[in-house]
Amino acid sequence: MAAPMLSLFLMTKPFKRILFTGAAGGLGKRLRPHLKQFADIVRLADLAEIGPAGPGEEVVQCDLADREAVMKMCEGVDAIVHFGGVSTEVEFDPIMQGNILGMVNLYEAVHKLGIRRVVFASSNHTMGMYKTTETVDASMPPRPDGYYGLSKVFGEQLSRFYWDRFGIETVCLRIGYCFPEPTTHRQLATWLSLDDLVQLLGRSLVTPRVGHTIAFGVSDNPGKWWDDRHSRFLAYKPKDSSIRFSEAVYASGVDRIDDMDDLTLKYQGGLFLHNGPKYKS
Numbered sequence: 001m002a003a004p005m006l007s008l009f010l011m012t013k014p015f016k017r018i019l020f021t022g023a024a025g026g027l028g029k030r031l032r033p034h035l036k037q038f039a040d041i042v043r044l045a046d047l048a049e050i051g052p053a054g055p056g057e058e059v060v061q062c063d064l065a066d067r068e069a070v071m072k073m074c075e076g077v078d079a080i081v082h083f084g085g086v087s088t089e090v091e092f093d094p095i096m097q098g099n100i101l102g103m104v105n106l107y108e109a110v111h112k113l114g115i116r117r118v119v120f121a122s123s124n125h126t127m128g129m130y131k132t133t134e135t136v137d138a139s140m141p142p143r144p145d146g147y148y149g150l151s152k153v154f155g156e157q158l159s160r161f162y163w164d165r166f167g168i169e170t171v172c173l174r175i176g177y178c179f180p181e182p183t184t185h186r187q188l189a190t191w192l193s194l195d196d197l198v199q200l201l202g203r204s205l206v207t208p209r210v211g212h213t214i215a216f217g218v219s220d221n222p223g224k225w226w227d228d229r230h231s232r233f234l235a236y237k238p239k240d241s242s243i244r245f246s247e248a249v250y251a252s253g254v255d256r257i258d259d260m261d262d263l264t265l266k267y268q269g270g271l272f273l274h275n276g277p278k279y280k281s
């Protein structure tokens with residue numbers, strides 16, 4: 001890896017080869033064309049079929065739960081953008097495989113192969129049991145809203161351990177709602193535009209000395225719930241705001257304020273609270 005400032009001066013890309021997991025997913029497809037600016041070669045990986053590699057790309061099909069395959073997938077890369085895994089609240093087994101075992105396998109490979117930096121797609125669901133009336137920052141204790149959020153807390157803590165013990169740097173992005181348009185009040189607060197995600201990802205890859213950092217992936221939305229005081233050194237400056245969608249969301253009448261006793265409006269985790277672990281009464 002060329003030092004980021006030096007690479008700017010020399011007009012080279014900051015990395016020779018980066019690995020991008022989750023490349024067949026929703027964000028994977030949208031981010032793919034933007035990753036080329038950061039590396040000569042982008043290695044795209046997923047459990048699902050990705051299709052053919054384009055110029056400057058490599059393609060690897062890999063289950064994160066398969067330790068040997070993960071080791072191979074990570075060979076020869078300088079940094080990892082880790083977006084692969086289960087992305088919603090489902091039963092525990094697939095979450096265990098993709099997000100827990102998968103993270104252990106990935107960091108074992110990162111450590112063994114001497115890879116120095118990872119950007120990890122964590123989630124706002126690490127904090128989903130905070131109320132929608134609260135402002136959360138990265139120093140507050142995690143309060144996950146289900147197995148999925150718990151698995152992301154595990155990923156954050158695992159990467160913390162690898163920083164403390166082995167000096168491997170990770171930026172954990174607690175992404176809000178990164179889809180083209182917000183359509184609910186919750187999404188107005190949590191929306192992250194693609195352009196802002198690309199900027200945040202870039203800052204997370206090239207900022208020198210990030211150590212272990214938790215950053216909130218959110219645009220400059222009015223009424224957002226998250227305070228980025230602990231990651232300001234990344235110099236992420238969101239350019240988008242959900243405000244331009246608010247009129248349409250208000251007019252649609254979804255999740256109105258008089259529904260506030262609904263769990264999904266009371267807690268930041270929203271609808272994920274309806275899908276979490278269920279117990280017999």
Ligand code: NAI
Pocket residue numbers: 021022023024025026027028046047048062063064065082083084085086087088097098099102121122123124174175176177178179
């Ligand atoms: P997605 O579900 O569309 O993509 C995830 C990809 O991971 C899929 O292509 C899937 O095949 C792959 N995957 C699942 N299990 C795997 C395994 N065992 N081995 C290898 N690959 C596996 O999700 P999306 O929306 O693209 O999100 C990407 C990442 O960002 C996820 O980690 C998600 O948790 C995180 N995130 C996304 C948010 C959003 O608004 N889209 C919000 C917060 C976090």
Ligand code: 15L
Pocket residue numbers: 087088122123124125175176177178190
């Ligand atoms: C997430 O963590 C999910 O991956 C994404 O699909 C959205 O549901 C998002 O959170 C959200 O909270 O809206």
